[in-house]
Amino acid sequence: MDTRFSTAIHILIMIAGDPNPIASEKIAESVGTNASYIRKITSLLRKNGIIASHQGVEGFRLLVKPDELSLSRVYSALYNTDEVHLFDIHQNPSDKCIVGRHILPVLSDVFKEVERRAEDEMRETTLFDCMKKMRVLIDN
Amino acid sequence: MDTRFSTAIHILIMIAGDPNPIASEKIAESVGTNASYIRKITSLLRKNGIIASHQGVEGFRLLVKPDELSLSRVYSALYNTDEVHLFDIHQNPSDKCIVGRHILPVLSDVFKEVERRAEDEMRETTLFDCMKKMRVLIDN
Numbered sequence: 001m002d003t004r005f006s007t008a009i010h011i012l013i014m015i016a017g018d019p020n021p022i023a024s025e026k027i028a029e030s031v032g033t034n035a036s037y038i039r040k041i042t043s044l045l046r047k048n049g050i051i052a053s054h055q056g057v058e059g060f061r062l063l064v065k066p067d068e069l070s071l072s073r074v075y076s077a078l079y080n081t082d083e084v085h086l087f088d089i090h091q092n093p094s095d096k097c098i099v100g101r102h103i104l105p106v107l108s109d110v111f112k113e114v115e116r117r118a119e120d121e122m123r124e125t126t127l128f129d130c131m132k133k134m135r136v137l138i139d140n
Numbered sequence: 141m142d143t144r145f146s147t148a149i150h151i152l153i154m155i156a157g158d159p160n161p162i163a164s165e166k167i168a169e170s171v172g173t174n175a176s177y178i179r180k181i182t183s184l185l186r187k188n189g190i191i192a193s194h195q196g197v198e199g200f201r202l203l204v205k206p207d208e209l210s211l212s213r214v215y216s217a218l219y220n221t222d223e224v225h226l227f228d229i230h231q232n233p234s235d236k237c238i239v240g241r242h243i244l245p246v247l248s249d250v251f252k253e254v255e256r257r258a259e260d261e262m263r264e265t266t267l268f269d270c271m272k273k274m275r276v277l278i279d280n
Contacts, residue, residue: 003230006247010230013246014239030240032232071250086224086258090143090150092172099154100170102277106153106270107146110211114261118226121257130246137242 004078007031008041012074012127013134015051016066021059041078048077067128075122084115084122144218147171148181152214152267153274155191156206161199181218188217206268215262224258227251 010031014022024035024042031038042060045051050069051060062069076082089107093100150171154162164175164182171178182200185191190209191200202209216222229247233240 001228003228005227006229006243006251009247009250010233010239010243013243014237017239030234030237031230032234032240033230071254084226086226087145088141088143089146090171090173093150094170094172097154097170098278099150099157099274100172102274103146103150103153105277106273107149109273110149110265110270111146113265114211114258117257117261118254121254125250125253130250133246133249134239134242137245138238 004041005075007033007037008045008074008078009071009127009130011038011041012045012050012062012066012069013131015060016062016127016131021054021057021061023058044077045074048073050074050077065128066131067126069127070123071125071127071130072119072122074127082119082122084118086115086118087111144181145215147173147177148185148214148218149211149267149270151178151181152185152190152202152206152209153271155200156202156267156271161194161197161201163198184217185214188213190214190217206271207266209267210263211265211267211270212259212262214267222259222262224255224262226255226258 011027014027014030024038028035028038042051046053050064050073052063053060072082075084089104089111093103095101151167154167154170164178168175168178182191186193190202190204190213192203193200212222215224229244229251233243235241
């Protein structure tokens with residue numbers, strides 16, 4: 001399980017919704033993990049200019065407006081790439097067979113197109129969209 | 141590494157391109173794996189009505205035309221679902237925090253939309269598209 005992405009969105013919704021700085025311990029309690037895991041993620045978000053530390057107190061504030069912060073940018077901050085990986089490709093096809101000789105670029109090309117569609121959606125979805133969805137749930 | 145999907149596409153291109161039945165051993169050699177792994181995958185493709193065994197000789201033939209065989213159907217035959225899984229979600233958010241209490245359906249909803257875009261592309265891409273891409277590579 002790699003929950004960095006879902007955890008980062010959780011953290012960002014908390015930071016966006018609270019005008020006061022929130023300590024990593026409090027975030028960790030809400031996420032259901034430990035504070036050092038939260039710090040690992042906030043450190044990546046900070047390096048990418050998505051959040052900044054508060055002066056003097058522990059906690060963070062958003063540097064990007066929620067409706068301008070795409071999930072694609074969040075993903076990219078965490079994984080150092082905005083290329084989503086969906087499918088593994090077998091790496092030892094035989095050169096002796098015409099299909100084996102040409103399969104790798106075909107698969108890589110086809111899979112890239114699928115992944116690009118996922119990336120498009122992530123680019124079009126913002127933190128604000130997530131907050132709106134949560135608002136609907138809270139209000140109901 | 142889970143290379144079932146890429147291996148299945150490799151197998152289907154071989155079957156589609158050869159009028160003669162091809163034994164699992166020959167396919168395995170081209171893929172760069174063992175025949176029992178190939179049989180595991182062809183068995184799933186067979187159960188789903190994508191390929192059928194040849195009578196009397198070992199080997200398979202396509203039951204679906206390449207331009208009607210979507211990658212989504214192939215995926216679904218292999219994984220028994222056409223829902224692509226992209227991101228894991230942390231499973232123990234705290235009920236005591238308003239964000240923790242509502243985060244799971246928000247994340248699941250947002251991730252579903254991303255995954256749906258990937259699935260759309262897989263539904264629109266056929267085995268024939270893969271074969272065309274390979275043809276271009278072979279001809280160049």
